[in-house]
Every structure is written in structure tokens, then in C-alpha cells.
Amino acid sequence: MTVSNLLRWLPLMICTATIAQAPSMFSLTPSLTQSANSVMRLDEKQVTIKSLDKVIIDHHYILTVLNEAGSVFADLELQYDKFTRIEKIEGYLYDASGKKIRSLRKNDISDKPIFTQNDLAVDDRVKHHNFHHRVYPYTVEYEIRIEQQGTFFLPGWLPVWGASMAIENSRFVVTTPAGYSLRYKSFNYSGEPVISSTAKQTNYTWSLHAFAGLQREYRSPAWRQVTPGVLLGPDEFEIEDFKGRMGGWQEFGEFIGLLNKGLDVLPLQVKSEVKNIMGRTSNRKQLIDSLYSYLQRNTRYVSVQLGIGGWRPFPASYVAANGYGDCKALSNYMVALLKEAGIPAYYSLIRAGANEADVDERFPTVQFNHVIVCVPGDKDSTWLECTSQTNSTGYLSDFTSNRFTLLITPEGGKLVRTPVYTIHQNTQQRYITASLEADGRLQVNTITEYSGLQQDELHRMLSSLSRDRVKEYLQDKLDFATYEVKNFDYGEIRNQVPVVNEKLEMEILNYATITGKRLFINPNIMSRSDLRPLPDETRRFAVRLGEGYIDTDSAVINLPGNYTIESMPPVVKIDDEICTYSTEVRLDKNQLIYKRIMKYKGGDFPAIRYPDIVATLEKVYKADRNRVVLLKGN
């Protein structure tokens, strides 16, 4: 559902320099390589902005691969499209002593189109090369030159490619014509770039030396947020025949408005449909709802991304004729439908994806990969996801909620935030009645109401799978050893915060263990937490616990005959910044009565709180698995 051309805008691994003799292994710095799987010996990336419509990217790097785990970075992968031309790829392989043992041959470079499932046509392709060497350590050296048309996007610098990569020397140089106004932002980088100017040009240089590798950590921020890097942004730019400015969000928005100009003309037949819909209601809210469901009934998501089409929508008339489009075309069409009905609405750029790192609001650049629609209102705006045929009106899901979006208004761009779904909106309420048979099998009936972000996954499944497939899914994914889903039913309530109601009827074999004397059973049948981070004495990065939610469970389990308690799990109560949790079970005649409440607060925590998080989640993990042991007879 994303603008596929975003990929082209992610920083390419790219530079010049003279071919140096690759350093031998003997020159490695032990302190750097201790926990590294690969070492970047030298990495020089040079971006030369020749003019508003031409950028040259020269990338030269020498990487030593210490072991098999480090070999993932020995891959060369270069994406390109209509705006980029790969002018040169040279490569060399060196053995441990630094002796050159092979050179890249053109025939060994593969070239493939990049398709995702929903793409009908894209012009993105990828070139790929690997020396496939297996005697460690070894060194690869690559020299690449790429020519890019236009300056809408400028490549950035992310010198630490991944976990366990140490860096000896890495350098990023940007050269611009004198007088060119370059915008840049460094992050996790101490100091300022070195700037030098001549009459003709200006050079900006960033560098990184003797950087020990980093490890990935459980629930940490995105890699690019915790490692050094630089983002570049143009002020004035060109792309194909278009010109614009990007110094502020307002100007950026103006440019997008320019691209979209005149693309909102609806065919007469659609205009009359809008008129019909308007005839049926004068209530503004109902009208938005009717127009959105008109869009959902008559269109679907199909992606065609060719050239400027990666950024400019197909016109409304195209969507009307074909009944399909990508996020840009469908959002543009929705805005046109609303406009026809006299309701102003904005095409809004956003960076979509659950857990995706948000855009940097202080640095206007192309950081978006998706488009939605905002219908401004007196109190609340209504948000529309136009690539979904099933979302309820105004609901954004975990794909686009709680983040920045750039509204394209007649006055230019305005950066605002999309709605947050609160802990009280993301709920799961479950009632279970079950009866246990003498052989340990459990007959279970569940009624569950999922709301807000907690219904997203189910909603997606129900919207895409036939009943047969839903059954297969249920029969495969539930956490029981041997079971059968005998019946199931789902209902959806399309509120602004949508709800999925679920009824399941199951038979679980050997759920309880019944011996001559005893009965062992876990009264928590379906809501066992599986969050179980391990202690980490060297935690570095912040901990992102995600969105908050509330789960409530109650269960009544009928037992086969009379039992007395031998061992009952203790009442567990936790109340801290991570969650408020309680669980309780009691025996009432021949019934077990179980209750559980989990208020998971979510949010971001500093690394220093990591031990507390581990301790709390471990307590929950264990409490959710506590067993009741009962003795037969009175």
C-alpha cells in the first residue's frame, strides 16, 4: 500500500577515490574487532550536486569480512529506476594477507525487476553482485558511480550498515555549486561537518573513525535512529519537468499541490452519482460516510509506479474509468469526490507502517511512503484510508495512527498529527465458559470483543480470507497442542473505533492432566502473555513497548466431579509504570472461576529501566502459566 518508489529514496550505498591496496588483516585494530563480524576499513561516499537536475554519487568502500555471520554485508545490491543510472561498478576480492585474488566480471552481476505482490507495473530494478568467498577473513572492495536525474531527493549517509559492523574510517562528502543552498541534518553525530569553499563549489564533510560495532536489542528504536547518520535536503529542486522548494513543510506541500493540480476532474457520470448521494442526506457526517463507502465499493488498490508516477497520482478520471489506483490516485479521487459534494478535504502524505519510525518534523524532506485523506472538521478531523475497502469511516489502524502527516492545503503543506488510540479504546474483553471431561479434554465456548488497535489483525484477516481459510487459520494458530475449532462466528461493528466480536466453540484434547489422584489445569486458557525479554546487563538503547491496551478475561470451568484444592496459584497483583495486572482463581463447588486484568501501558522507556521491564514481564509470563492442582473427592 505504499509508494513503492520510496525505496529508491532510501539512501543508496554508494563514491570515488583512488583504488588503494586493500589493507591486510594484520592491520586490524583488536579493540574494534573484538565483537565485530565485519570491519569497514574505508568507506568514502561522495555526492556531487552538479545542477538542479543532476547529481553524481560516487561510492568506494573496502570491507573486511571476519566470519560467516559478517558475510551478509559482502552482498552488493544497487536499486535503480528511471531517475538513476548506474554508470560504473567495479569490485575486487582480497585474501587475508591483502593479496588481490579476483576482480568483478560484468557477467556476474544480476539484474532483476523489483515487484511486490500488489504491483502491476514498476520501473524499479536491482543489480546484485557477490564474490561468494568463504575463506575467512577476506576483504571486498567496490567502486560505484551513479548518476541521478533531479534533486527532489538527495541521498543520505548511514555509515553503520548493521549489527556487529565496526568502522575504521568512513567519510561522507557533499559537493555543491557555489551558492547552492544545501540543507542537512546530522544525528547521533557529534560536531559539525567540515565546510570548505572555493569560488566555484562548496564541500561538506562528515566522518566517522574507530567505531566499535553495535548489537541489535529487544524492542529498540529503528537502527537509523540509534546510529550516526546524515539526512540531506534540497531547498530548490527539480524532478522531470517540475520545479519546487523544500525549505519548509509549507513549500513542500505547495510542490505536491502543483503535481496534483488539475488531476481532480471527475467524469459527468461520477458527478451525478455524487449528486444522488447528496440527495439522500444533508448531514455532513453521513455524507462523508456515504462517499467513503462509495469509494470502497467501486475501487481497489492496484499499484502502477512509473517515473514521475511514483510521486504524482493518476487523475481522478483514470480511477473512475478503471476502478483502481494506488494510495495517491485513490486519495486524490476521494478528495475530488468530497470536493464535488462541497466538503473540503486534504491529500495527506504520511510514513505508514506499524512500528515505523516517524518522520523528522524539523527536517522537511521526502520521508513519506503513503497517502491518506484528512477531512477537517470543527472539532475533530475525519481521516480516510483510501486503499482499504473495509476500514470504517475515520479509522486509521496501526498503519497510520499516532504520527505526523503533511496536509496538502491550498495554502501549502501543514504538518499535523493523526489520532492516537488510547488504552481504553484498544481493548479485548473475553468471557469463557468451559467444561472439562474425565479424560482431560476441554469443551470451550468463548465470546471476545476486540476493539481499536486490538482488532486490526483480525479485521485484516476477516477482510482478506474466505471462511474456509479463516477456519484453517484458527485451526493452525491457537496455542493448544491438539484441538478442533468446531464452530466460529465473527461480527464487525464499523464504529469510528471499530469492534470485532468473536465466538469460538472448541474442543481441546488433553487440556488438563488427570491422574489417579489429581487434576492439573491452567485456568488461563487463551490469554497467556508471550513477552519474555531476557536480562541484558549492557542495554544501550531506549525500550519501545508500543501502544497500550487493556485485556480483561473471565472464565468459568466446570469440573468433572468433586475436587479439593491441593495447590492454588497465588493472587498476583502488579502495579507499576509498565502495567497494572491482576489474576485470581478460586474453586467454587465444582467450578473454577478465573479472572485476569491486564492494563499494558506501553510507551518508551530509557535503557536504565530495562531490568524493571524484564522483571515485570517475567512475573506476568509466569502468572499466566500457573497451574491449579486439585485432589479428587471431597
Add this chain to the structure above:
Amino acid sequence: MNVRLTCLILLFLAAGPVHAQDKNKYKFGKLSKADFEPAVYSIDSNASAIVLADIGSSEFTGNDKGWFSTEYKFFRRARIINRKGYDIADVEISLYTDDGMEEQLESLKAVTYNLEDGKIVETKLDVKESVFKTRINKNLVVKKFTFPAVREGCIIEYEYKLVSDFLFNLQPWNFQGDYPVLWSDYKAIIPQFFSYVWLFQGYQKFFLNERKDRVVGFSVNDNSSNINSRVQSFSAGVSDHRWVMKDVPALKEERFTSTLRNHVSRIEFQLAEYREPLTPRNVMGTWPDAMKKLLSYEEFGQQLEKENGWLNNTISDIGGNDGTPLEKARKIYTWVRDNITNENYTSIYVRKPMRQVLKAKTGSESEINMLLVAMLRKAGLIADPVMLSTRSHGWVYAQYPLISRFNYIIARALVGRDTVLLDASNPRLGFNRLEPELYNGHARVVSENADSLFLTSDMLLEKKSTSVFLQAKENGSLSGTSEERSGYYESIALREKIIRNGNNGYLTDLQKGFGKDVSISNLVIDSLSDYDVPLVVKYQFEMKGDESDIIYLNPMFNAGMKENPFKSAVRNYPVEMPYQIDETYLLRLDIPEGYEVDELPRQLKMKLNPENEGSFEYLITSSNGSVSLRSRLILKRCYFYPEEYDSLREFFSIVVRKHNEQIVFKKKKP
């Protein structure tokens, strides 16, 4: 194994009984409002889309290159019931291309029909603007489009013609697909001067299966020389074959299925021979013929024939000329495996000379194993390539030498009296070992004799044993050792993991399995780099004491089976397991000081079936202050019929239950 034979009914020019001619009632654009009426279809009330008709035909015509072309016509009409079926509106047509020649897509037409206010509204595909072409590889170009104006309840319809000069590529026909098909109808009009073998597979029955013979005129024009084009006209007999299936259900994915390709109802063709009035020639030939031909190809056998003095240095450097044949073979195999990297390109043919594979130290699976054969021969051993089809690639036919059915090359070598099978393309495989993926029935030695081999999962045994000893310490804590000898194939996966994440990463995973109350120490991993034998993992662990009056303890700890591998309650296809299983778990446990056994799980011995092809025992006893357990699971068969599924599932359900049972210790009364 006989199920395979029953579902691969081979028809060699056999004419079925002629049914009453059932006229095809589908004409492009001819539909009525009644076609939009059904809200569900009785064939599958849950279907999101239904193929109302798939109709196709293949025909031969003389062309102007002095030979023949095939003309394939395809028509589909489908109803989209709800949005979950929208993907049927996305169409991809594959065109074969080679040597500058490409199959031609002609007369493409596609229309969407919607019922609006009681009227059928047509929306046509803009063929010029909205059909996109992508080159996938050297031999494949794909044309893609999607239907316009797709809405719930609509009917889509398309047809096209494909003209091909590649006679070996007579279009196959799938009667079955992702959605149910109400009418599937394929006609092949085959001149009797071309003889094709037909290969039919699947479980669905024909509604019609007929053949009629007639005589038609052919005209072949040769203007390749441009000067004097020569037209040849003649009459020849043709056979009109027609196969129809009705109400074909959708294909379903299931666990433990090698590939759905083996189960889809499908017919395909292989050119066998030329007959009069052409110059008669056996095109397909016998196995020895086919192998001889492969041996003569530049992209295959010629690579073994070429002068290869360049191998001498490498072979003598690695000691390939010294020792017994077995020692030589081992040295050469190990060197190739450890030094030549697999590019993960699968094809039986080689793309570059062996000399270059050695120099670049990379190659496809086939290139690596062909180099291995060349080196073994150079060292004086008898070695040949062996051709097979991997399990996910589908079954092959032992009867016909259909080379295109094969996708993988390994090496066979004679060492003394034994033969060994070698795959040097897998970097963690031992000598004379193959992955279960390669055990897929028929395989063929590429030599003049064309020996046939049979490799089946039943030849593989995955044997695993775990021993745990636990001693009671003061205050109820337990201290123990665990030694786990993994199965051979599990060892490969574990080595992969350990090399990726390091020993510490492995320890972390172990620790995670036990939780915080158990601490693990002294991890020893044996045979990490000896790929010939299974991996052995040993460690010590301490369990915190429990002061309570009663201790509940699962004697399997983390080694028990926690999930029934057979999840689905119903089964359509046979179950294909990768290997036989033999898993033993032994435990000796001191009864904690001050406690006594209150209850032990019951002993159990059971058989999967009267033939004892699977068995499970769970023997637990307590004596002299300790508890001993022996759990053993054996499965001696890999292939089970759908009818046997229930008992298989029930069998594993009991294993899981027993592995979940508890020992109960009680504090002794003072």
C-alpha cells in the same frame, strides 16, 4: 508408494470412450442477467470467486520458417463474489523466449461486466495502455494486466491467442486452481505426424475424454533464404482430443505436502517422435539415448570431456591423488564443499566452463557437483553425475526420459565396492549424505548405461537421544547434566544457528526455554564442524529449591513434544514426512531430600497400527530414592494416506499428553 502410480495415469495415445458431444455454451460477451443471480455456488459456498469456464485449445499450423507453429487459445469467464476474490482479476501471461524468438500474444480481449440498475454494463480493458511487459529472465517474459471496474458480484472475461514456434512447449492445462472451476475444457488438435506423450495427474475425474480423427491440409512455407521461398502443401491425419472436467474444487495447501504440483489435476505433453510424412525420428528416445544426448551437450556432459590438466595442481595440493579411493573421494568432496560457494541457482545445466567455476570459486548446484565429478575422475575414481528432481519440484516419471522434469545434479562415485552419493553444493553436509529434499523417488545416473536409482524418505532415519541426570542438593534444589545428541538433519539446522549467533546466542536460547529459575553452565558443543556426525550439546544446570510441601515436576523438562504436528482436523492429500523418526529421552532423577514420590505418571506403551510402523513408550519407575524415565518415539514410515491421518493425529496427541505429565513429590511427614 503405489498412490503415486494411481495418480499418475499415463496415457499413451489412448482414446477414451466417446461421450455424447457436450457443446461448449460459452461465447465471449454472451451473458445474461441470470448469470449474476447466484449469491453462492453449490460447489463451494465459501468461495470468493468462481471460474465459470476455462476453455482452451492448441492447434498446429505450417509457418513460413519451413516448419510448424502451435496456436494456443485461452478463454476464461469468472464471477467475483466478494472482494476477497479480487485477485482473480490480476492476470499474468508467460511468454517463452529464446535466441531472439518470442512467443506472440495476439488478440487479447478482456471485459468486466457489472449489473447496474438491472442492466449489464461492460468495461473494456485498454489493451494498448494497460498491459505491462516485464522480462523475468533469459527465457521468460511476462505480460500483466488487471481488469477495470471490478466490483463485488461482477463477471470478468478474457481471451487471447498465443503463437509459438517452440513445439516442445505444447501448452499444458491445469484443470484446478486457487478457485473452484465449474467447466474446464481443453482441446488439443495434434497432427498424427507429431506424436506426443500425455502426462495426466490429479484426483479429479474427466467429464469428457474423447478423440476424433480427420484429415486436414497443411502448408509450410520456407522463406528463410529470402531468394526462392518454397511452399510445401500436404494432407495429413490429425486427432482432435478433448478433455473436460466439471465442478473441480479449489486446491488447498496442507502441511507435510512436498508440493501441490504433485496433486493438481493437470495434463501436459512431451514430444515423442516425428512420423510420416515427416522424416520419422524418435525425438524422446530411450533413457540411454537421452543420457547420451545430455553427455554431448556443451552445457552438460562436454564439460567432463574437455582437457582438464588445469585440475592437476588443485588435486595434488589437497592430496586428492593419495590414499585409498575412499580417502581420495573424501578429500576431494570436502575441498569442493568448503571452497566453492553455491550461488543458489537451480538447473541441471551448467552456465560456465568448469575451469571458471574453479577459478571464481562459485557456481550453481549443478556446476559445483559437475566440478566434483570432474575432479573425482581426474583422481582416478569412477564418478558420474546423477540427475534428480527435488521434492518441492515434484515427482518425475521413471518411464519416460523427460529431462525438463529434473532440476538437480549430484555426484555418484565408486569407492572400492561401495557407491556414494555426494552433494558438495551444501556447505554443511557430510560425506555421502543428502538433504531429505533430494529423496524424491526416481533419479537417473547420467552415463551411457543410464542406471536408475530410487531415493525415498524411508531410507532416512532421524535419530535423536537425550539423557538427563539430576542430583538432589540441600534445600530441595537440583543439579544436573544434560546431553543431547541431535538427529542428523536437526544438527545441520543447529550448526547453522550456532554459527550465525555464536555459542552465546545458543546459550541465550536455551536459557530462554528454561526461564529464570534454572541456570545453565558449562555448555559444550561437540562436532560443531564435523559434518559427518550429529551434533552433541552438553551442559549443566541448577534448579532453585522449592520449599513447598508438594513439588510438581515435568520429567521431560524442555525436551517434551509440546504441539501436535498434525494440526488440521481433516486431510485431503497424503502426508509426506521427510524421514523416519527415532527419539529417545532418558532421565534419572534423585528424589529431593526429605521428600517422597506421591504420584508418578502412568506407564504407557502403544503402537500406531498393527504393523507397528509407529510406536511410543513412556516407562517411568521409582526405586532406591530415584526416578527413572525412558520415553521413546518411533515412526518407521514417511508416507501416509489421507485415511490414516486420524490415527496419526491421535497417536501424536497421546505423545504430547504424556510429555506434559507431572511427577508429584510430597514432603515426608516427620
